[in-house]
Amino acid sequence: MTPARSLHVVFCWHMHQPDYRDAQGVYRFPWTYLHACKDYVDMLAHLEDNPLARAVFNFVPVLVEQLDDYSAQFQRQEFRDPLLLALATPNLKTLDVTLRHALLEQCFRLDPEHMLNPFPAYRRLYDLWQFIRQDAAEMGDYLSVQYLADLVVWYHLAWTGETLRRRSSLIQRLMAKGSGFDFADRSALLQCLGETITGLLPRYRALAQTGQIEISSTPYQHPIAPLLLDFHAARDGLPAAPLPDCAQYPGGAERVKAQLQDALTSHAEHFGGAPQGIWPAEGGISADFVALLGAEGLQWTASGEGVLGRSLAHSYPDSSAAQGRADYLYRAYRLQGQGPHLFFRDDALSDRIGFDYKTWSGHDAATDFVQRLEGIWRATEGQQAPIVSVILDGENAWEYYPYNGFYFLGELYRALSNHPHLQLCTFADYVREHGDAAQALPVLASGSWVYGNFSTWIGDPAKNRAWDLLCHAKTAVDQEIASFDAQHQEQIRQQLARCEGSDWFWWFGDYNPGEAVRDFDHLYRDHLRQLYALLQRPAPAELDHPISAGGGSAESGGTMRRGQAEGS
Structure with a gap:
């Protein structure tokens, strides 16, 4: 008897908060523990309540x-x-x-x-x-x-x-x-x-040990690695993008490797082994970064649908055949047939959870989502092991849902766990069972899960100024670090890593709430000041002045980070 054809469905819930502590270890903002008590516990409980459900949870080490x-x-x-x-x-x-x-x-x-x-x-x-x-x-x-x-x-x-x-x-x-x-x-x-x-964390670890969930990671402090490696990666998607005055981030390759290796070490300590996959900060990938992941033995990584579209356009520039999304999106890829498996987010489905379903009843939203997956199942008939990647934050969307998304998530997991044609799985499951179905991707574009480019983190005057301040601080680190003992050098590196996180650059821009922009602007400059203090050098006077002229409305505060702006 021929087994029923299935569409593999992966939910990858990205869990991330930047380091909110000041130089004295005091928390400037409470979002880490508040999200833990509201969202991280709810996301876990839904899986505990439904042993047939499966998902990937990406925990950023910071x-x-x-x-x-x-x-x-x-x-x-x-x-x-x-x-x-x-x-x-x-x-x-x-x-x-x-x-x-x-x-x-x-x-x-x-x-x-x-x-x-x-x-x-x-x-x-x-x-x-x-x-x-x-x-x-x-x-x-x-x-x-x-x-x-x-x-x-x-x-x-x-x-x-x-x-x-x-x-x-x-x-x-x-x-x-x-x-x-x-x-x-x-x-x-x-x-x-x-x-x-x-x-x-023990509860998450217990589910991972049973194989019900996969826990993946991200370079330690959530740096947007392709830009640390090369600012010009921004021009892959936006050829005319203004870049920082500094030509490149000094020693970027070494810093990305260090943050990645620190993440692997942290993951092993907390979850009992190395992760099999990496969700890169902001879904930001490039060919150089994927090569670094492969060198560390990672089996998979992922990004946004826009990156895949540009990658295929670069790979087949002379092709005039118009393809539907079902012909290219619901597959795994490998760059030139080698290295980690590459998965690409279904932006429309992911954004329905991040943006749209918050105004629906839980039953109607879950029913609509399942029906859309059934449509993809029908559209991918004839493909080998099709897969849908639904990737978004596991925290920020839910406060805009009634009952923190309780009815939507509960019904969605129940419907998918018992569906005859839709199979919940993890990325590691898929690589293990269907890794040979991956297609070779000749060229990988550089980009993120937001618009398929890096405009959210570089190119704006305030964002570029923030990068230049970081470059100047990194130059000071390179000049001074050798004069300190090993323990103090490690403190300097840890503080530098905090300053390299992607969040600081994301927040600059008038599309964000003004109050939150001021919060993150101030905290970023405080982190840079602490770095100079560790170097025993006076901080530049420009750190006393805001980087950004301000943001939009002052609504909501620090929790709009990704649930509102990135669909996750």
Whole structure:
């Protein structure tokens, strides 16, 4: 009997937060642990609840490092995050005025439609805050300690995942209480959050050990590797793109190799072995970078659909035959038939999750998604082992969904796990079982998962200025690092790696929320200042001035990072 023909479906959920710590190890922004309590726990729980579902989870090492750090804070009850410190402080009157004002500003940074308005008690706190802001310069001084206690508790309740709420009687009790939270309430909530965060990575590791999920990685601090290797990679997709004044990033190849090797080491320490695949930061790939991955023994990597389209145009420039997406997208490739397998994101399907389905009912969205996959299954008849790659962030989209995407994800996994023609798998599964189905790709274009090029990270005046500041700092590192002992040299390299992350360059631009642009601009310059401090050299005066003229509206705060702008 001939086996049923299947369409392989891979969900790759990218988990990433940049390093939010300052030189003293204090967290400037709480997004790492808040996403852990809301999104990373929900994404895991859906797989635990459905043993037939399969997925890839990509954990960036700098995120894992911060989760480890938060776990240590909970174990020691010594908090370096202002929000957690507020929960842990018995008498909130002892908090200084600056911290109280910062908490008031922070505790409404979320999506109001799904994380504020559904909770009348929380909404009342917001309405009062808005009234006070209009009438008093020192607004925080007019609000009671009880107001602050209720606000801090509600902010954390709003940032809990739907699966956690349904399983935790404490969360349910606090939500029902609504107001008048005392120190015992805050202590109990703090313990719940601590147990959630410290248990998170072991739970993911357990699923990986059963083979239900694959855990992949990214170079350590999420650098956009093709640009570190060569700024001119930006002109592959945009030939007229303005480049930084510096001709290239000094020693870029060595830095990419170091960040990659550090990631492999970290992954082995946390998950019991080397990853089989790498999701590159921002889906940014180039032929040179893929060669580096192959040299490290990686079996697969992935990027965006636009990169594949340009790669095929470069490979077959004289071809006039118009092809449908089903003829080229739903395959694995290898560059010139060698090296890691290359998978390319179905942008339309991935972006439906990232952008569109948030306004649908969970049932209708899941049904629509499955029907679209069934259409691809029919369109790929005759192809050997067709595969659909759905790749997006595992964190940022869900706060814009009702119930954090609970009904959509639950129904989607159930439908796909029991479908006769759609087979959930991981990239490692596919390479192992169908690796010989990969087609040779003569030329690989350089680009990312956003527009298929690098315009989101280079070419804008502010972005280019940020690159030049990094290049100048790297030159200083090269000049000074040999004068320090081995331990201090490693501190310098770690700080340099933080400055190389892709997030800093992404945020510059007027298409991002103004408040978030200012946050990341300031943190990036702080990281550069700390690098100069480690070199025992004065920081350039230009680091005292904002890189960007500003952003767009000041809505939402730091969580719009990828769920809004990149469909993931």
